[in-house]
Amino acid sequence: MRIAETDPSTRSRIREAALRLMAERGLAGTSIRDVAREAGVSPGLVQHHFHTKERLKQEVDAWVVEQLRGEFESVTVSGSMAQVSDQFCRAVVRFGTSCPELPAFIARTLLEGGAMAEGMFDGLVGLTRASLELVAAEGGLWPGTDMVWASIQLTMMWLGPLLVQPLIERHLDQPLISDAGIERWRLANAALVRRGLLSPERDAVEPG
Amino acid sequence: MRIAETDPSTRSRIREAALRLMAERGLAGTSIRDVAREAGVSPGLVQHHFHTKERLKQEVDAWVVEQLRGEFESVTVSGSMAQVSDQFCRAVVRFGTSCPELPAFIARTLLEGGAMAEGMFDGLVGLTRASLELVAAEGGLWPGTDMVWASIQLTMMWLGPLLVQPLIERHLDQPLISDAGIERWRLANAALVRRGLLSPERDAVEPG
DNA sequence: GAGCCGGCAATACGATCGTATAGGCTGAGT
DNA sequence: ACTCAGCCTATACGATCGTATTGCCGGCTC
Numbered sequence: 225m226r227i228a229e230t231d232p233s234t235r236s237r238i239r240e241a242a243l244r245l246m247a248e249r250g251l252a253g254t255s256i257r258d259v260a261r262e263a264g265v266s267p268g269l270v271q272h273h274f275h276t277k278e279r280l281k282q283e284v285d286a287w288v289v290e291q292l293r294g295e296f297e298s299v300t301v302s303g304s305m306a307q308v309s310d311q312f313c314r315a316v317v318r319f320g321t322s323c324p325e326l327p328a329f330i331a332r333t334l335l336e337g338g339a340m341a342e343g344m345f346d347g348l349v350g351l352t353r354a355s356l357e358l359v360a361a362e363g364g365l366w367p368g369t370d371m372v373w374a375s376i377q378l379t380m381m382w383l384g385p386l387l388v389q390p391l392i393e394r395h396l397d398q399p400l401i402s403d404a405g406i407e408r409w410r411l412a413n414a415a416l417v418r419r420g421l422l423s424p425e426r427d428a429v430e431p432g
Numbered sequence: 433m434r435i436a437e438t439d440p441s442t443r444s445r446i447r448e449a450a451l452r453l454m455a456e457r458g459l460a461g462t463s464i465r466d467v468a469r470e471a472g473v474s475p476g477l478v479q480h481h482f483h484t485k486e487r488l489k490q491e492v493d494a495w496v497v498e499q500l501r502g503e504f505e506s507v508t509v510s511g512s513m514a515q516v517s518d519q520f521c522r523a524v525v526r527f528g529t530s531c532p533e534l535p536a537f538i539a540r541t542l543l544e545g546g547a548m549a550e551g552m553f554d555g556l557v558g559l560t561r562a563s564l565e566l567v568a569a570e571g572g573l574w575p576g577t578d579m580v581w582a583s584i585q586l587t588m589m590w591l592g593p594l595l596v597q598p599l600i601e602r603h604l605d606q607p608l609i610s611d612a613g614i615e616r617w618r619l620a621n622a623a624l625v626r627r628g629l630l631s632p633e634r635d636a637v638e639p640g
Numbered sequence: 641g642a643g644c645c646g647g648c649a650a651t652a653c654g655a656t657c658g659t660a661t662a663g664g665c666t667g668a669g670t
Numbered sequence: 671a672c673t674c675a676g677c678c679t680a681t682a683c684g685a686t687c688g689t690a691t692t693g694c695c696g697g698c699t700c
Contacts, residue, residue, distance in 0.1 A: 234677075245461050250459030255657060266679045267658095273677090277658065289504065303437050334596050335536070345599040359630065364632045366623070373620035374629055376593065384592035385584065391553040395580050411615050412581035415574070420628040421582055422513065422567065423574045442647080463687060474649045475688095481647090485688065 235273045238263045242325075243284050251281055267365035288329060292344065295319045301354040305364070306414065306428055308355045312382055313410045320401035321385070327401075331387040345379075352378040381413045436476050443481045446471045448531075459489055477480055496537060500552065503527045507554035509562040513572070514622065516563045520590055521575035523617045528594070535609075539595040553587075559585040589621045 241263035242313040256277055260267040274280035296319050299311045320327060334341045353375040359365055365374070385392050389400050398405045449470035452464040464485055468475040482488035496573045502525050507519045526547055542549045561583040567583060573582070593600050599607050 238494070239602045250458050250460055253460055256659090257657080267679070268661095269678050272679095273661070274661090275454065328543070334599060335539050335543065339600055340484075341599060342602065346602070349603060356629070364630055366627065366629070368634065369623070369629070370616065370620050374601065374624075375618065376600055377620060377624055378591040378629070380588060381585070384588040384595075387592075387595060388588075390545055391542060391549060392584055394550065394554070395557060395584065408578065408581065412578050414583060415577070415583055415628075416582075416624065419574065419630075420623075421564070421577070421586070421625045422572055422627075423575070463688090476650070477648050479689065480649095483689090561678080571698095 234263075234265060237288060238270055238273060239280075239284055240432075241274065241331060242280055243288070244325050246281070247325040247332065248340070250332055251277075251346060256280075257383060273416075285333070288326065289332070290343070291322065292330075293327065295322075295350070296347075299351060301351060301358060305355060305417065306361050306430060309410065309417070313406055315408045316382060316386065317401060317403070324432065327386045334387070338344050348379045348383060351366070378417070381416065385409065401432050442471075442473060443511060446473060446478055446481060447488075447492055447495060450488055450495070451531070451537060452533050454492060455533035455540065458540055464488070479628075481570065491516070492537075493541070496534065496541070497528065497548065497552070499527065499534065500538075504555075505558070507559060509559060509566060513563060513567050517618065517622060521614055524590060524594065525609060525614045532609075535594045535597050542595070556587045557583050577633070578640070583597070586625070589624065593617065 238259060242254065242259045244351065245258055245262055250259075256270050257267045259280070260270045263270075270280065274283055294317045299308070299315050301308060330344065356365065356371060356374055358380065360369070360371070366426060385400060389419060393400050396408075398408075400406070400409065441637045446467060450462065450467045453466055453470055464478050465475045467488070471478075478488065482491055503523045507523050509515070532556060538552065542553060561579065564573065564579060564582055564586065568577070568579070593608060601608050604613060604616075606616075608614070608617065
Protein backbone atom coordinates (compact mmCIF):
# COMPACT_ATOMS: atom_id res chain seq x y z
CA MET A 225 0.00 0.00 0.00
CA ARG A 226 3.00 2.23 -0.47
CA ILE A 227 2.19 5.27 -2.51
CA ALA A 228 5.38 5.55 -4.50
CA GLU A 229 6.34 3.22 -7.31
CA THR A 230 3.00 1.45 -7.30
CA ASP A 231 1.64 3.99 -9.77
CA PRO A 232 4.41 6.05 -11.28
CA SER A 233 2.11 7.75 -13.75
CA THR A 234 2.44 11.47 -14.08
CA ARG A 235 -1.12 11.90 -12.93
CA SER A 236 -0.31 10.20 -9.64
CA ARG A 237 2.83 12.26 -9.23
CA ILE A 238 0.75 15.39 -9.52
CA ARG A 239 -1.78 14.09 -7.00
CA GLU A 240 1.01 13.22 -4.57
CA ALA A 241 2.59 16.61 -5.00
CA ALA A 242 -0.76 18.25 -4.34
CA LEU A 243 -1.25 16.15 -1.21
CA ARG A 244 2.19 17.09 0.03
CA LEU A 245 1.73 20.81 -0.49
CA MET A 246 -1.85 20.94 0.71
CA ALA A 247 -0.89 19.11 3.89
CA GLU A 248 1.90 21.59 4.46
CA ARG A 249 0.32 24.87 3.40
CA GLY A 250 -3.40 24.20 3.13
CA LEU A 251 -5.58 24.45 0.06
CA ALA A 252 -5.56 28.23 -0.24
CA GLY A 253 -1.81 28.32 0.25
CA THR A 254 -1.18 25.88 -2.57
CA SER A 255 -1.35 27.14 -6.14
CA ILE A 256 -1.64 24.99 -9.21
CA ARG A 257 1.72 26.35 -10.30
CA ASP A 258 3.22 25.21 -7.00
CA VAL A 259 1.83 21.74 -7.51
CA ALA A 260 3.18 21.64 -11.05
CA ARG A 261 6.63 22.73 -9.91
CA GLU A 262 6.61 20.17 -7.09
CA ALA A 263 5.61 17.45 -9.53
CA GLY A 264 8.07 18.60 -12.16
CA VAL A 265 5.49 19.28 -14.85
CA SER A 266 3.95 22.32 -16.46
CA PRO A 267 0.99 24.07 -14.84
CA GLY A 268 -1.08 23.34 -17.91
CA LEU A 269 -0.70 19.60 -17.39
CA VAL A 270 -2.19 19.82 -13.95
CA GLN A 271 -5.38 21.18 -15.33
CA HIS A 272 -5.23 18.77 -18.23
CA HIS A 273 -5.57 15.86 -15.80
CA PHE A 274 -7.63 17.58 -13.12
CA HIS A 275 -9.66 20.25 -14.80
CA THR A 276 -9.97 22.68 -11.90
CA LYS A 277 -8.29 23.16 -8.57
CA GLU A 278 -11.47 22.05 -6.87
CA ARG A 279 -11.48 18.77 -8.78
CA LEU A 280 -7.82 18.25 -7.89
CA LYS A 281 -8.64 18.75 -4.24
CA GLN A 282 -11.53 16.30 -4.54
CA GLU A 283 -9.28 13.63 -6.03
CA VAL A 284 -6.71 14.12 -3.31
CA ASP A 285 -9.47 13.84 -0.72
CA ALA A 286 -10.80 10.68 -2.32
CA TRP A 287 -7.35 9.13 -2.36
CA VAL A 288 -6.80 9.92 1.31
CA VAL A 289 -10.17 8.48 2.26
CA GLU A 290 -9.34 5.37 0.29
CA GLN A 291 -6.04 5.01 2.17
CA LEU A 292 -7.80 5.50 5.47
CA ARG A 293 -10.45 2.96 4.63
CA GLY A 294 -7.87 0.51 3.39
CA GLU A 295 -5.81 0.65 6.57
CA PHE A 296 -8.64 0.65 9.08
CA GLU A 297 -11.02 -1.83 7.49
CA SER A 298 -8.68 -4.51 8.79
CA VAL A 299 -9.45 -3.40 12.33
CA THR A 300 -12.12 -5.82 13.45
CA VAL A 301 -13.93 -4.92 16.59
CA SER A 302 -13.70 -8.16 18.47
CA GLY A 303 -11.54 -9.76 21.09
CA SER A 304 -10.12 -7.93 24.05
CA MET A 305 -9.64 -4.20 24.11
CA ALA A 306 -5.91 -4.84 24.14
CA GLN A 307 -6.21 -6.72 20.87
CA VAL A 308 -8.30 -3.99 19.32
CA SER A 309 -5.80 -1.44 20.56
CA ASP A 310 -3.02 -3.47 19.02
CA GLN A 311 -4.80 -3.56 15.69
CA PHE A 312 -5.34 0.17 15.89
CA CYS A 313 -1.67 0.54 16.60
CA ARG A 314 -0.66 -1.36 13.52
CA ALA A 315 -3.15 0.54 11.40
CA VAL A 316 -1.79 3.85 12.63
CA VAL A 317 1.80 2.90 11.94
CA ARG A 318 0.94 1.59 8.49
CA PHE A 319 -1.04 4.71 7.82
CA GLY A 320 1.61 7.09 9.05
CA THR A 321 4.49 5.38 7.28
CA SER A 322 2.73 4.95 3.96
CA CYS A 323 2.82 8.69 3.47
CA PRO A 324 4.35 11.02 6.07
CA GLU A 325 2.13 13.90 5.02
CA LEU A 326 -1.11 12.08 5.70
CA PRO A 327 -1.47 13.03 9.38
CA ALA A 328 -1.03 16.71 8.65
CA PHE A 329 -3.46 16.51 5.75
CA ILE A 330 -6.06 14.81 7.90
CA ALA A 331 -5.52 17.35 10.64
CA ARG A 332 -6.33 20.08 8.16
CA THR A 333 -9.34 18.17 6.91
CA LEU A 334 -10.71 17.73 10.41
CA LEU A 335 -10.06 21.37 11.20
CA GLU A 336 -11.75 22.53 8.02
CA GLY A 337 -14.92 20.63 8.84
CA GLY A 338 -17.36 19.55 6.19
CA ALA A 339 -18.77 16.18 5.22
CA MET A 340 -15.38 14.52 4.79
CA ALA A 341 -14.23 15.56 8.24
CA GLU A 342 -17.48 14.36 9.79
CA GLY A 343 -17.24 11.07 7.98
CA MET A 344 -13.68 10.47 9.11
CA PHE A 345 -14.22 11.47 12.71
CA ASP A 346 -17.56 9.72 13.13
CA GLY A 347 -16.07 6.62 11.59
CA LEU A 348 -13.24 6.53 14.10
CA VAL A 349 -15.51 7.33 17.03
CA GLY A 350 -17.93 4.69 15.85
CA LEU A 351 -15.15 2.12 15.70
CA THR A 352 -13.99 2.81 19.24
CA ARG A 353 -17.60 3.03 20.39
CA ALA A 354 -18.31 -0.43 19.01
CA SER A 355 -15.21 -1.75 20.72
CA LEU A 356 -16.30 -0.21 23.99
CA GLU A 357 -19.80 -1.63 23.65
CA LEU A 358 -18.32 -5.11 23.34
CA VAL A 359 -16.29 -4.66 26.50
CA ALA A 360 -19.27 -3.15 28.27
CA ALA A 361 -21.43 -6.15 27.37
CA GLU A 362 -19.02 -8.34 29.32
CA GLY A 363 -19.08 -5.98 32.25
CA GLY A 364 -15.57 -4.80 31.57
CA LEU A 365 -16.34 -1.11 31.97
CA TRP A 366 -16.97 0.83 35.12
CA PRO A 367 -20.67 1.18 35.82
CA GLY A 368 -22.07 4.54 34.87
CA THR A 369 -19.42 5.16 32.24
CA ASP A 370 -20.25 8.02 29.86
CA MET A 371 -20.05 5.99 26.68
CA VAL A 372 -20.07 9.00 24.37
CA TRP A 373 -17.17 10.70 26.09
CA ALA A 374 -15.35 7.42 26.61
CA SER A 375 -15.49 6.83 22.85
CA ILE A 376 -14.20 10.33 22.22
CA GLN A 377 -11.42 9.90 24.75
CA LEU A 378 -10.36 6.62 23.25
CA THR A 379 -10.42 8.12 19.77
CA MET A 380 -8.47 11.19 20.78
CA MET A 381 -5.90 9.03 22.53
CA TRP A 382 -4.80 7.84 19.10
CA LEU A 383 -5.91 10.71 16.91
CA GLY A 384 -4.78 13.62 19.06
CA PRO A 385 -1.03 12.99 19.06
CA LEU A 386 -1.24 12.28 15.34
CA LEU A 387 -2.67 15.74 14.72
CA VAL A 388 0.11 17.52 16.58
CA GLN A 389 2.80 14.98 15.75
CA PRO A 390 5.69 17.43 15.20
CA LEU A 391 4.99 19.16 18.50
CA ILE A 392 4.88 15.89 20.40
CA GLU A 393 8.03 14.54 18.85
CA ARG A 394 9.94 17.42 20.42
CA HIS A 395 9.23 15.75 23.77
CA LEU A 396 10.25 12.29 22.63
CA ASP A 397 13.67 10.97 21.78
CA GLN A 398 12.38 9.08 18.77
CA PRO A 399 9.95 9.54 15.92
CA LEU A 400 6.36 9.04 16.95
CA ILE A 401 5.65 6.90 13.89
CA SER A 402 8.24 4.20 14.37
CA ASP A 403 8.20 0.77 15.90
CA ALA A 404 9.69 1.97 19.17
CA GLY A 405 7.74 5.21 19.19
CA ILE A 406 4.42 3.53 18.56
CA GLU A 407 5.12 0.87 21.17
CA ARG A 408 5.81 3.46 23.84
CA TRP A 409 2.69 5.31 22.78
CA ARG A 410 0.67 2.10 22.94
CA LEU A 411 1.96 1.27 26.39
CA ALA A 412 1.02 4.71 27.68
CA ASN A 413 -2.45 4.44 26.19
CA ALA A 414 -2.92 0.93 27.55
CA ALA A 415 -1.89 2.06 31.03
CA LEU A 416 -4.27 5.00 30.89
CA VAL A 417 -7.19 2.90 29.68
CA ARG A 418 -6.55 0.11 32.14
CA ARG A 419 -5.96 1.98 35.37
CA GLY A 420 -5.78 5.73 34.81
CA LEU A 421 -2.93 7.90 35.95
CA LEU A 422 -3.55 8.10 39.69
CA SER A 423 -2.72 5.13 41.85
CA PRO A 424 -5.48 3.83 44.14
CA GLU A 425 -3.85 5.12 47.32
CA ARG A 426 -4.44 8.57 45.93
CA ASP A 427 -8.15 7.82 45.82
CA ALA A 428 -8.27 7.03 49.50
CA VAL A 429 -6.16 9.98 50.52
CA GLU A 430 -7.84 12.47 48.29
CA PRO A 431 -11.42 11.88 47.34
CA GLY A 432 -11.88 15.40 45.94
CA MET B 433 -11.17 39.86 29.66
CA ARG B 434 -13.98 40.00 27.11
CA ILE B 435 -12.75 41.08 23.74
CA ALA B 436 -15.63 43.23 22.62
CA GLU B 437 -16.45 46.65 24.05
CA THR B 438 -13.31 46.83 26.11
CA ASP B 439 -11.49 48.41 23.18
CA PRO B 440 -13.93 49.56 20.56
CA SER B 441 -11.28 51.28 18.51
CA THR B 442 -11.26 50.67 14.81
CA ARG B 443 -7.84 49.11 15.09
CA SER B 444 -9.17 46.46 17.45
CA ARG B 445 -12.16 45.81 15.23
CA ILE B 446 -9.77 45.10 12.38
CA ARG B 447 -7.69 42.78 14.53
CA GLU B 448 -10.79 40.91 15.66
CA ALA B 449 -12.02 40.58 12.10
CA ALA B 450 -8.63 39.22 11.08
CA LEU B 451 -8.69 36.70 13.92
CA ARG B 452 -12.15 35.58 12.94
CA LEU B 453 -11.32 35.08 9.28
CA MET B 454 -7.90 33.57 9.86
CA ALA B 455 -9.39 31.07 12.31
CA GLU B 456 -11.98 30.12 9.74
CA ARG B 457 -10.00 30.13 6.50
CA GLY B 458 -6.36 30.25 7.50
CA LEU B 459 -3.82 32.95 6.75
CA ALA B 460 -3.46 32.26 3.03
CA GLY B 461 -7.22 32.11 2.63
CA THR B 462 -7.74 35.50 4.22
CA SER B 463 -7.03 38.59 2.15
CA ILE B 464 -6.60 42.07 3.50
CA ARG B 465 -9.65 43.08 1.53
CA ASP B 466 -11.62 40.34 3.26
CA VAL B 467 -10.51 41.61 6.64
CA ALA B 468 -11.45 45.15 5.71
CA ARG B 469 -14.90 44.08 4.55
CA GLU B 470 -15.44 42.03 7.70
CA ALA B 471 -14.42 45.00 9.83
CA GLY B 472 -16.44 47.46 7.80
CA VAL B 473 -13.50 49.64 6.79
CA SER B 474 -11.52 50.30 3.65
CA PRO B 475 -8.64 48.02 2.70
CA GLY B 476 -6.32 51.00 2.87
CA LEU B 477 -7.07 51.47 6.54
CA VAL B 478 -5.98 47.95 7.35
CA GLN B 479 -2.51 48.63 6.05
CA HIS B 480 -2.53 52.07 7.62
CA HIS B 481 -2.73 50.45 11.07
CA PHE B 482 -0.85 47.23 10.32
CA HIS B 483 1.58 47.96 7.56
CA THR B 484 1.78 44.53 6.00
CA LYS B 485 -0.24 41.36 6.16
CA GLU B 486 2.61 39.71 8.02
CA ARG B 487 2.53 42.41 10.72
CA LEU B 488 -1.23 42.01 11.00
CA LYS B 489 -0.79 38.29 11.51
CA GLN B 490 1.88 38.96 14.12
CA GLU B 491 -0.39 41.27 16.06
CA VAL B 492 -3.22 38.78 15.98
CA ASP B 493 -0.81 36.12 17.21
CA ALA B 494 0.41 38.35 19.99
CA TRP B 495 -3.13 39.11 21.08
CA VAL B 496 -4.03 35.42 21.16
CA VAL B 497 -0.93 34.58 23.17
CA GLU B 498 -1.80 37.36 25.58
CA GLN B 499 -5.31 35.95 26.02
CA LEU B 500 -3.88 32.48 26.56
CA ARG B 501 -1.38 33.73 29.09
CA GLY B 502 -4.03 35.77 30.85
CA GLU B 503 -6.38 32.86 31.27
CA PHE B 504 -3.88 30.21 32.22
CA GLU B 505 -1.55 32.17 34.45
CA SER B 506 -4.24 31.82 37.11
CA VAL B 507 -3.75 28.06 37.00
CA THR B 508 -1.44 27.41 39.91
CA VAL B 509 0.12 24.01 40.02
CA SER B 510 -0.59 23.07 43.59
CA GLY B 511 -3.15 21.16 45.56
CA SER B 512 -4.75 17.98 44.35
CA MET B 513 -4.93 16.97 40.74
CA ALA B 514 -8.68 17.40 40.95
CA GLN B 515 -8.18 21.01 41.97
CA VAL B 516 -5.73 21.61 39.17
CA SER B 517 -8.11 19.97 36.75
CA ASP B 518 -10.87 22.20 38.03
CA GLN B 519 -8.75 25.28 37.47
CA PHE B 520 -7.93 24.06 33.99
CA CYS B 521 -11.61 23.61 33.43
CA ARG B 522 -12.43 27.15 34.36
CA ALA B 523 -9.57 28.48 32.27
CA VAL B 524 -10.79 26.54 29.26
CA VAL B 525 -14.34 27.76 29.60
CA ARG B 526 -13.21 31.36 30.08
CA PHE B 527 -10.91 31.00 27.14
CA GLY B 528 -13.49 29.44 24.87
CA THR B 529 -16.28 31.84 25.74
CA SER B 530 -14.19 35.00 25.53
CA CYS B 531 -13.89 34.50 21.79
CA PRO B 532 -15.49 31.53 20.04
CA GLU B 533 -12.95 31.59 17.25
CA LEU B 534 -9.96 31.11 19.54
CA PRO B 535 -9.95 27.31 19.58
CA ALA B 536 -9.99 27.09 15.80
CA PHE B 537 -7.27 29.73 15.55
CA ILE B 538 -5.09 27.87 18.01
CA ALA B 539 -5.71 24.62 16.22
CA ARG B 540 -4.40 26.24 13.05
CA THR B 541 -1.45 27.67 14.92
CA LEU B 542 -0.51 24.30 16.37
CA LEU B 543 -0.94 22.65 12.99
CA GLU B 544 1.19 25.26 11.26
CA GLY B 545 4.09 24.69 13.62
CA GLY B 546 6.71 27.31 14.29
CA ALA B 547 7.91 29.01 17.44
CA MET B 548 4.47 30.13 18.54
CA ALA B 549 3.02 26.64 18.28
CA GLU B 550 5.97 25.19 20.17
CA GLY B 551 5.65 27.81 22.87
CA MET B 552 1.95 27.18 23.32
CA PHE B 553 2.19 23.41 23.32
CA ASP B 554 5.29 23.18 25.47
CA GLY B 555 3.71 25.60 27.91
CA LEU B 556 0.64 23.43 28.30
CA VAL B 557 2.63 20.23 28.51
CA GLY B 558 4.94 21.85 31.04
CA LEU B 559 1.97 22.91 33.14
CA THR B 560 0.51 19.42 33.25
CA ARG B 561 3.96 17.95 33.73
CA ALA B 562 4.53 20.11 36.79
CA SER B 563 1.17 19.09 38.15
CA LEU B 564 2.01 15.44 37.61
CA GLU B 565 5.40 15.85 39.28
CA LEU B 566 3.68 17.18 42.38
CA VAL B 567 1.36 14.20 42.53
CA ALA B 568 4.25 11.85 41.84
CA ALA B 569 6.24 13.32 44.73
CA GLU B 570 3.46 12.22 47.05
CA GLY B 571 3.38 8.78 45.53
CA GLY B 572 0.08 9.42 43.84
CA LEU B 573 1.11 8.00 40.49
CA TRP B 574 1.54 4.41 39.48
CA PRO B 575 5.15 3.32 39.73
CA GLY B 576 6.94 3.25 36.42
CA THR B 577 4.65 5.83 34.88
CA ASP B 578 5.97 7.30 31.62
CA MET B 579 5.96 10.92 32.74
CA VAL B 580 6.47 12.34 29.27
CA TRP B 581 3.56 10.49 27.76
CA ALA B 582 1.42 11.01 30.84
CA SER B 583 1.92 14.75 30.46
CA ILE B 584 1.01 14.56 26.80
CA GLN B 585 -2.05 12.47 27.54
CA LEU B 586 -3.22 14.88 30.20
CA THR B 587 -2.65 17.82 27.89
CA MET B 588 -4.43 16.20 24.98
CA MET B 589 -7.35 15.31 27.22
CA TRP B 590 -8.16 19.02 27.37
CA LEU B 591 -6.58 20.28 24.21
CA GLY B 592 -7.70 17.56 21.81
CA PRO B 593 -11.45 18.04 22.01
CA LEU B 594 -10.90 21.78 21.77
CA LEU B 595 -9.13 21.33 18.46
CA VAL B 596 -11.94 19.33 16.91
CA GLN B 597 -14.71 21.01 18.84
CA PRO B 598 -17.30 21.16 16.04
CA LEU B 599 -16.83 17.46 15.27
CA ILE B 600 -17.21 16.48 18.90
CA GLU B 601 -20.29 18.58 19.48
CA ARG B 602 -22.10 16.48 16.89
CA HIS B 603 -21.90 13.62 19.41
CA LEU B 604 -23.06 15.71 22.35
CA ASP B 605 -26.47 17.17 23.00
CA GLN B 606 -25.04 20.44 24.23
CA PRO B 607 -22.27 22.89 23.34
CA LEU B 608 -18.87 21.72 24.48
CA ILE B 609 -18.02 25.14 25.83
CA SER B 610 -20.87 25.61 28.26
CA ASP B 611 -21.29 25.03 31.95
CA ALA B 612 -23.02 21.70 31.47
CA GLY B 613 -20.81 20.66 28.56
CA ILE B 614 -17.61 21.42 30.37
CA GLU B 615 -18.80 19.67 33.51
CA ARG B 616 -19.56 16.49 31.61
CA TRP B 617 -16.18 16.76 29.91
CA ARG B 618 -14.48 17.28 33.26
CA LEU B 619 -16.21 14.27 34.79
CA ALA B 620 -15.12 12.05 31.91
CA ASN B 621 -11.54 13.29 32.17
CA ALA B 622 -11.53 12.85 35.95
CA ALA B 623 -12.82 9.30 35.62
CA LEU B 624 -10.21 8.45 33.02
CA VAL B 625 -7.37 9.93 35.06
CA ARG B 626 -8.51 8.34 38.29
CA ARG B 627 -9.29 4.82 37.24
CA GLY B 628 -9.08 4.38 33.48
CA LEU B 629 -11.85 2.96 31.37
CA LEU B 630 -11.63 -0.74 32.20
CA SER B 631 -12.95 -1.97 35.51
CA PRO B 632 -10.58 -4.06 37.65
CA GLU B 633 -12.41 -7.34 37.04
CA ARG B 634 -11.32 -6.99 33.45
CA ASP B 635 -7.72 -6.92 34.59
CA ALA B 636 -8.04 -10.27 36.28
CA VAL B 637 -9.96 -11.89 33.47
CA GLU B 638 -7.83 -10.55 30.67
CA PRO B 639 -4.27 -9.62 31.41
CA GLY B 640 -3.36 -9.35 27.73
C1' DG C 641 -7.59 81.44 11.96
C1' DA C 642 -3.56 79.13 9.91
C1' DG C 643 -0.96 75.07 10.09
C1' DC C 644 -0.68 70.39 10.94
C1' DC C 645 -1.27 65.63 12.10
C1' DG C 646 -3.61 61.20 12.33
C1' DG C 647 -7.71 58.41 10.93
C1' DC C 648 -9.61 56.99 6.75
C1' DA C 649 -10.77 56.22 1.67
C1' DA C 650 -9.51 55.87 -3.16
C1' DT C 651 -6.64 54.70 -6.72
C1' DA C 652 -2.78 52.56 -8.96
C1' DC C 653 0.78 49.06 -9.86
C1' DG C 654 3.13 44.83 -10.39
C1' DA C 655 2.78 40.00 -9.19
C1' DT C 656 0.30 35.94 -8.97
C1' DC C 657 -3.78 33.56 -9.05
C1' DG C 658 -7.24 30.10 -11.71
C1' DT C 659 -8.52 29.04 -16.06
C1' DA C 660 -8.97 28.89 -21.21
C1' DT C 661 -6.91 27.99 -25.51
C1' DA C 662 -3.79 26.66 -28.97
C1' DG C 663 0.15 24.01 -30.51
C1' DG C 664 3.86 20.29 -30.42
C1' DC C 665 5.29 15.66 -29.74
C1' DT C 666 4.80 10.64 -29.58
C1' DG C 667 3.05 6.16 -30.12
C1' DA C 668 -0.63 2.99 -31.47
C1' DG C 669 -4.04 1.71 -35.05
C1' DT C 670 -5.19 1.09 -39.87
C1' DA D 671 2.49 6.01 -44.49
C1' DC D 672 -1.13 8.47 -42.53
C1' DT D 673 -4.18 9.63 -38.90
C1' DC D 674 -5.50 10.48 -34.61
C1' DA D 675 -5.86 10.48 -29.70
C1' DG D 676 -3.53 11.57 -25.57
C1' DC D 677 0.27 13.64 -22.85
C1' DC D 678 2.43 17.81 -22.32
C1' DT D 679 4.01 22.79 -22.93
C1' DA D 680 3.33 27.65 -23.90
C1' DT D 681 0.88 31.65 -23.89
C1' DA D 682 -2.83 34.65 -22.75
C1' DC D 683 -6.66 36.76 -20.11
C1' DG D 684 -9.27 38.57 -16.42
C1' DA D 685 -9.54 38.61 -11.45
C1' DT D 686 -7.51 39.23 -7.16
C1' DC D 687 -3.70 39.56 -4.42
C1' DG D 688 -0.26 42.68 -1.33
C1' DT D 689 1.42 47.05 -1.24
C1' DA D 690 2.56 52.02 -2.32
C1' DT D 691 0.85 56.47 -3.01
C1' DT D 692 -2.18 60.25 -2.82
C1' DG D 693 -5.70 63.06 -0.96
C1' DC D 694 -9.76 64.20 1.98
C1' DC D 695 -11.40 65.56 6.47
C1' DG D 696 -11.89 66.65 11.41
C1' DG D 697 -9.66 68.02 15.60
C1' DC D 698 -5.62 69.77 17.66
C1' DT D 699 -1.99 73.45 18.74
C1' DC D 700 0.02 78.08 18.49
